[in-house]
Amino acid sequence: MNINDILSVENLTMRFGGIVAVNDLSFTAERGKITALIGPNGAGKTTVFNCITGFYKPTSGTIKLRHSDGEWRLERLNDFRISKIARVARTFQNIRLFPGMTALENLMVAQHNTLMRASGFTFLGLFGVPSYRAAEKAAIDLARYWLDQIGLLERADDAAGNLPYGDQRRLEIARAMCTEPALLCLDEPAAGLNARESAALNELLLKIRAEHGTSILLIEHDMSVVMEISDHINVLDYGVKIADGTPRQIRDNPKVIAAYLGADEEEAIAVMEGET
Amino acid sequence: MDYFAQQLINGLVLGSIYGLIAIGYTMVYGIVGMINFAHGDIFMIGGFIALITFLILVSIGLTAVPVILLLVLLVSMAITSLYGWTIERIAYRPLRHSFRLAPMLSAIGMSFVLTNFSQVAQGARVKPVPPIITGGYTLHEGADGFVVRLSNIQIIVVITTIVLLALFTWLVARTRLGRDMRACEQDQTMASLLGVDVDRTISMTFVIGAALAAVAGMMYLLYYGLVDFFMGFVAGIKAFTAAVLGGIGSLPGAMLGGLLIGLIETLWAAYFSTEYKDVAAFSILIVVLIFLPTGLLGRPEVEKV
Amino acid sequence: MxxxxxxxxxxxxxxxxxxxxxxxxxxxxxxxxxxxxxxxxxxxxxxxxxxxxxxxxxxxxxxxxxxxxxxxxxxxxxxxGPVDTVRVVPPSAQKVFSFAGRALVPALLIFTFLVPVIFYDERYILDLGILVLTYVMLGWGLNVVVGLAGLLDLGYVAFYAVGAYSYALLATNFGLSFWICLPLAGILAAFFGVLLGFPVLRLRGDYLAIVTLAFGEIIRLVIINWQTLTGGPNGISGIPRPTMFGIPLTPGDDGLATLLRIEFSPTHRIVFLFYLILALALLTNWVTIRLRRLPIGRAWEALREDEVACRALGINTTTTKLTAFATGAMFGGFAGAFFATRQGFISPESFTFHESALVLAIVVLGGMGSQLGVALAALAMIGGFELFRGLEQFRMLVFGGAMVLLMIWRPRGLIGHRAPTVFLERNTAISSDLVKEGHG
Structure with missing residues (x-):
């Protein structure tokens, strides 16, 4: 693991019965950078995410995370501890907000652990001690800040399930940021967004990286997002890493194009040469 | 050893009855995704109808036992399945696409209605009948004088169960109705787009489940020689346990689960204590659901993230 | 629909x-x-x-x-007309409705406080009031588990039983007073709540329902069969009546009536019991409302909405579920202890599945999560029962039929919206169509 890396996935393998979803995958994500994980449908990207965030226990391999708070082996941590202790936050491919709660409430739930401590694990909070009130006010301010960042301050008191699709996507990112993560994992944040919305998303992600120093790991299909904001790209196909490099390098890699077009390498090269 | 063999026989017979009820739970759960709480009471109603039909047939002077049994079976299956149909129509269909808790509470309400209905209509006292089928075979006589017996009624219960199970397995696997049922189980919307009459298929599922429960009710009546209005509740929960143990949605699983529950209950009562036999059955339910939620023959469910 | x-x-x-x-x-x-x-x-x-x-x-x-x-x-x-049509309500009428809605809670509360004054001579109404309030309390207790955390519990009566038997046994065997036993009954019930909670953490939906049902039945069967401890089917009689913090409500020389130099009347005890259960119910309500605005309450509701998202946000779903079970069970235990002291006699017959179903029906009919809805539903259900008092043998028929009809009529309950726990500008209710019912 390099000193500058926040995340290092080594020889990760995940099997479901006889199916190998991820096979001996290794890659790293650099601190304070945006690392993308791309690949055709079914390449095993979301499986990698689920292993990193503890929803699956990998069949073998190690997932190391290191930042200012310490160093962890994520495959050994329980699901909720990965967010609570190792400070890894994530969003989901099919948005998973709390639809019956307001946007503000969604962001308050994300600050559960901070508020739980402040409320003396409920007992002090029940009697409304001043220190809890102050903590709650701070939590509301943080939520307000993020609502403002995603342009949803006006809709803070509306049910999350009532927001338009694009707003829900941004709200989910804001909710993840309210856990104050060191590593933010985004599973297809631009899926279903129109061009204007994806441009706004790019801006938001760049801002998160610049102003909060949060490292970002990104799964994305939308190449306008990936190519524009990623610092480093890993390409997966059939659970195996077939390439990695800067956006520029990936754009010109025939293997990647072959994987996307589902064609042979030679054919892809032919296609590329034909284009240029 | 002889004692054990006798308990084994008794357990298998009881298990056959549970298995017949369990099939109704498993089919309905497979298709509609709800626990039909009223199913145990359908079983009880089936027992009552068998009893009344039997009384009428005997008092009009019919004496041929096979004819009586056949008529009782047919009448009780016919009327009880109409109960199943009506309940689905009144209490479940209007709630099919509603909030998940609503059909469950509706089913609990329906169960109360049926229990109280037969209590009011037929009185609260236990109804005994004289043994209809007598005789049997002595399988083995031990040195200590303990006799292992297989009675004719036990044979009838087991054979009826096997025949019905074969019949319904064929029905689900080979007929148009069975195919419709399997289609609805997978995806109701898609099934209806492909021309499956979903309402009718679900109705038929309830009808079949109720008919099998009626058979179970009649077998219970013949075997134990009594029915009462409250017998549906506990039998229902045990049969549901059987369905879960076997793997919900699976017909052979329901039968297997029924046999296991019957055996466990009988053996528990024989070797430990009669008082706690229901506690044993419920504890098994809890243990199975926790450690083997998909049952013995069920399909595993993967949590999607 | x-x-x-x-x-x-x-x-x-x-x-x-x-x-x-x-x-x-x-x-x-x-x-x-x-x-x-x-x-x-x-x-x-x-x-x-x-x-x-x-x-x-x-x-x-x-x-x-x-x-x-x-x-x-x-x-x-x-x-x-068709069920789905939205009936047009003129704005003026809407205003009246919304005013009535805001005035309803204080009006109900004031009326409840005055019931013993208004109906002092009508023992029947006071008894009915106590019964309704007991179910209001049970409904509010179960609401924590079902309405907020979205965990379906069909065995709630087990905690009611644990509370009742805790008080009865502690009071008859060790002579402990009601005020010492009450918290103990709550703690014991909460302990049983955790005991049930642990194994069922991984279960969802209908499976959870059936396991909690089995748990309730096991508790009842153990009470019936463990004769040396619980008296079996005969129950426990001679449970001490509550005292007003040590002052008995009896005609004796040390009784309250003698101390206050007023004439003794058995109604004093009924009035005392009425205010006691009212206080207990209001405590349940106050605690629940407070908890909803604390992180634990928000975590419960989040759990109901989406458990996977909760885990991704670092919420320990295990302890969150267990605290929900324990909190709900504790209130059930309090209610049970009250039931025992009011009746003076308890037996397993009072703790059947029917009670669990009744309380669950109250919660669902009230509109899951709504405190006011639960109170109104308890009033409607228990009051409705009393109308059919003459038809004792048809009681369950009516109850079951009512459950079916009410579910078809209002599957979402009487109060169909959720109030947010925190807001920036506007405190607007959320339609229940968006609120999830939980999968646990």
Whole structure:
């Protein structure tokens, strides 16, 4: 693991019965950078995410995370501890907000652990001690800040399930940021967004990286997002890493194009040469 | 050893009855995704109808036992399945696409209605009948004088169960109705787009489940020689346990689960204590659901993230 | 819902032939259903021999009722219109409604406080009031588990039983006073809540429901069979009555009446019990409202909405679920201890599955999560029962039928919206169509 890396996935393998979803995958994500994980449908990207965030226990391999708070082996941590202790936050491919709660409430739930401590694990909070009130006010301010960042301050008191699709996507990112993560994992944040919305998303992600120093790991299909904001790209196909490099390098890699077009390498090269 | 063999026989017979009820739970759960709480009471109603039909047939002077049994079976299956149909129509269909808790509470309400209905209509006292089928075979006589017996009624219960199970397995696997049922189980919307009459298929599922429960009710009546209005509740929960143990949605699983529950209950009562036999059955339910939620023959469910 | 609407649409207009046809079919179905169950009556004679006789009069009457009922239902449906239509309410009326809604809670509260004053001489009303408040408290307790955390619990009566038996046993065996036993009963019930919670953490939906049902039955069966401790089916009698913090409510020299130099009346104790359960119920309500605005309460609601997202946000779903079970169970335990001291006698018969179903019906009918809705539902259900008091043997028939009809009429409950726990600018209620019901 390099000193500058926040995340290092080594020889990760995940099997479901006889199916190998991820096979001996290794890659790293650099601190304070945006690392993308791309690949055709079914390449095993979301499986990698689920292993990193503890929803699956990998069949073998190690997932190391290191930042200012310490160093962890994520495959050994329980699901909720990965967010609570190792400070890894994530969003989901099919948005998973709390639809019956307001946007503000969604962001308050994300600050559960901070508020739980402040409320003396409920007992002090029940009697409304001043220190809890102050903590709650701070939590509301943080939520307000993020609502403002995603342009949803006006809709803070509306049910999350009532927001338009694009707003829900941004709200989910804001909710993840309210856990104050060191590593933010985004599973297809631009899926279903129109061009204007994806441009706004790019801006938001760049801002998160610049102003909060949060490292970002990104799964994305939308190449306008990936190519524009990623610092480093890993390409997966059939659970195996077939390439990695800067956006520029990936754009010109025939293997990647072959994987996307589902064609042979030679054919892809032919296609590329034909284009240029 | 002889004692054990006798308990084994008794357990298998009881298990056959549970298995017949369990099939109704498993089919309905497979298709509609709800626990039909009223199913145990359908079983009880089936027992009552068998009893009344039997009384009428005997008092009009019919004496041929096979004819009586056949008529009782047919009448009780016919009327009880109409109960199943009506309940689905009144209490479940209007709630099919509603909030998940609503059909469950509706089913609990329906169960109360049926229990109280037969209590009011037929009185609260236990109804005994004289043994209809007598005789049997002595399988083995031990040195200590303990006799292992297989009675004719036990044979009838087991054979009826096997025949019905074969019949319904064929029905689900080979007929148009069975195919419709399997289609609805997978995806109701898609099934209806492909021309499956979903309402009718679900109705038929309830009808079949109720008919099998009626058979179970009649077998219970013949075997134990009594029915009462409250017998549906506990039998229902045990049969549901059987369905879960076997793997919900699976017909052979329901039968297997029924046999296991019957055996466990009988053996528990024989070797430990009669008082706690229901506690044993419920504890098994809890243990199975926790450690083997998909049952013995069920399909595993993967949590999607 | 949809099925009803489409039926109403396909048969628009007063189509007499259609209505008649439907009624005839219903009557025929009823004829077959009731032919043997009502047309024939069986009874075991004194010699153990079964006898039977016919009741064709009753059968004809039932079929006629179904025929008439079907026509009446159909006409009612025509008159009321399709279920899905939104009835237009004029703005002025809406204003009145919203004012009434805001005034309802204080009005109800004031009225409840005044009940013992207004109905001092009517023992029956006071007893009924105590009963209603007991169910309000049970409903509020179960609401924490079902309404907030979205965990379906069909065995809530087990905690009620644990509370009742804790108090009864502690008081009769060790002579402990009600005020010492009350917290102990709550703690014991909470302990049982955790005991149930641990194994069922991984279960969801209907499986959770059936396991909690089994748990409730196991507790009841153990109470019945563990005769040396619980007295078995005979129950425990001679449970001490509560004292007003040590002052007994008896006619004796040390009694409250003598101390206050007023004439003794047995009503004093009833009034005291009324305020006691009112205080307990309000405590439950206060704690629940506070908890909803604390992180634990928000975590419960988040758990109901999406458990996977909760885990991704670092919420320990295990402890969150366990605290929900424990909190709900604790309130059930308090209610149980109150029940024991009020009755002076308890037996396993009071803790059947029927009680669990009744409390759950109150919570669901109230509109999951709504404190006011639960209180109104408890009033409606228990009060409704009293209307059928004369028909004791039809009690369950009416209760079961009401459950079915209420679910069809209002599957989302009386109060169909959720109030946010925190807001920036506007405190607007959230429609229950968005609120999830939980999968656990």
């Amino acid at each position: 949809a099925a009803n609407a489409s039926q109403a649409k396909t048969a628009r207009g007063p189509d007499a032939a259609f209505i008649l046809k439907k009624a005839v079919i219903s009557a025929l179905v009823a004829l077959v259903l009731f032919s043997l169950m009502i047309g024939i009556r069986t009874e075991a004679g004194s010699d153990g021999q079964l006898t039977w006789w016919t009741r064709f009069g009753d059968l004809a009457a039932m079929v006629a009722v179904v025929f008439g009922g079907s026509i009446a239902m159909e006409l009612l449906r025509r008159w009321w």
